[in-house]
Amino acid sequence: MLCSAGAIGFLSSLEGGSCFSLSPSSPFLAAQGLLLLACVLVLATSGLAMKTQTLHIFKKPPSNTLVSALKKTSWPKDCSEVPAGSPSGIYIIQPAGLHRLVVYCEMSVTDGGWTVIQRNRYNTEITWAESWSTYKYGFGDVRSEYWLGTEYIYQIAKQKVYQVKFVIQDATNTTKFADYNLFSLEDESHGYRLRLGSYTGTAGDAMTSDNPNSVHNNMKFSTKDRDQDIYRGNCASRFGGGWWYSACYSVQLNFKGGMTWGSLCTGNCKSSLILIKPAPYH
DSSP states (O other): OOOOTTOTTSOOOSSTTOOOOOOTTOHHHHHHHHHHHTHHHHHHHHTOOOTTOOOOOOSSOOOHHHHHHHHTOOOOSSGGGSOTTOOSEEEEEOOTTSOOEEEEEEOSSTTSOEEEEEEEETTOSOOOOOOHHHHHHOEEOTTSSEEOOHHHHHHHHTSSOEEEEEEEEOTTSOEEEEEEEEEEEOOGGGTTOEEEOOEEESSOOOTTOSOTTTOOTTOOOBBTTBOOSSSSSOHHHHHTSOBOOSSSOSEEOSSSSSEEETTTEEEEEOEEEEEEEEOTTO
16 A cells, blocks of 8 residues: 555555555555555554654544455565565555554665665654654654654564664765674563674665674664663663663664664764665565
C-alpha cells in the first residue's frame, strides 16, 4: 500500500484525507490502498506511538464490506515482499505473528525491498530523548524522521536471516554506506542486544570497533530510563537518545542535531537511514 504524494493510481496526499485514487490494475496494490483507507483502524490495533504521525483518513468508520475485504488480504511480511518495480513509499506490512505495521519501503537502493527502521536529519523536530516504552513501540513520522520501534524491529528481523545497511550523509553532503551481512536483535528480556555480521562499505566500520568503550555490536539497547550500557553513568541520558551504547559511542544516530558515524563525521553528519532486508543466502 503506497501513500506517496503525486503517485499515479494511489493515495496522492495523506494530509486532510481527501485525495484517493485506487488503481485496479494490481489486486495486491489495490488491496493495499484499501488498507490505507483504514489506517486509523490499523494504528489503533497496533498501538504505535508515533507522536507526530497523522494518518486521519476517515471521518466515519469504514463499511463492513471494506473491513471484510481487508481481513481476507495477505500482507507482505516486510518490504522485500512488496512487488518488484513498486516505488519507494509508505506501505503496510504484517510480520509473522504480529499485527499490521505502517512502514516506509525503500525500493530504489541496491535492488530495493528494504524496510526502513530509522530515518533522521540534523534539523529534525524530534528530540529522540524518549523513554524505553516509546522506543519500544516507535515514534516520529514515517514520511520524515522516525524510529520504527525496537520491538517491531526485533519481530521483523527474527523472521529470517537479515542484513542491514546504514546510509550516512556526511558534513559535505556526500552519501556513504555501511553494510553488515547479518543483523538481528535479541528479545526484550535480553535488552534487545544487537548482533551484526561482517562489514563492507564506504562509511567505515564504526559499529564493530575494537575499542570496548565505543563498540556497538553485542551491546544492549539503552534509553534515558533504562541504562544497559557498560558506562559508569547513563550514556542515553547524558547524550540524548536511545542506542546500543557501550561506554559510550562511536556512532550516534538517534540524536537531535549533527549525528556521528566514527571518523566520517563527528557531530556533523547531515542525515541517517537504517535499512534491513533478508540476506541473499537466507
